[in-house]
Amino acid sequence: MPxxxxxxxxxxxxxxxDDDDAALEVVADAYPQDEVVRLTRRPRDTWVISKGVLGLTTKNLDPCMTARDCLSRSAGDKVNAIRLYRMETGSDLENARRAIESNMVMGW
Structure with missing residues (x-):
């Protein structure tokens, strides 16, 4: 299966x-309010996220409970979670983005 x-x-x-239509159905079920911007069939059957690109090159990655709580309250909406994290911690945009994205990568 692709x-x-x-x-x-x-x-x-x-x-x-199985195909493009089935992939669109998955999105429609999970996020019915979202409009699809791009649909790409990956050339391989695996997906890799580079920790270096996300700025997560340190060995000690501990989940941040505040970031996880913000992600939970925003139902996984990254932009909203960043906004919530900034409001709760007073962090700047870049640090809030890193906190939220690193916790998304770790499977909040």
Whole structure:
């Protein structure tokens, strides 16, 4: 089964599906309010996220409970979670983005 990358206005979804229509169905089920911006069939059946690109090159990656709480309250919406994190911690945009994205990578 092919691996698809589906980008919406708010999310990037990685899913296995039989074809383009089935991949779009997965998105419609999970995020019915989102409009699909891009649909890409990945050339391989694996997905890799580079920790270096996300700025996570340290060995000690501990989940941040505040970031995880913000992600939970925002239902996984990264932009909203960053906004919540900034409001709760007083962090600047870059540090809030790193906190939220690193916790997303760790499977909040």
């Amino acid at each position: 691996l698809f990358e589906v980008e919406t206005e708010s999310h990037i979804i990685i899913t296995w599906a």
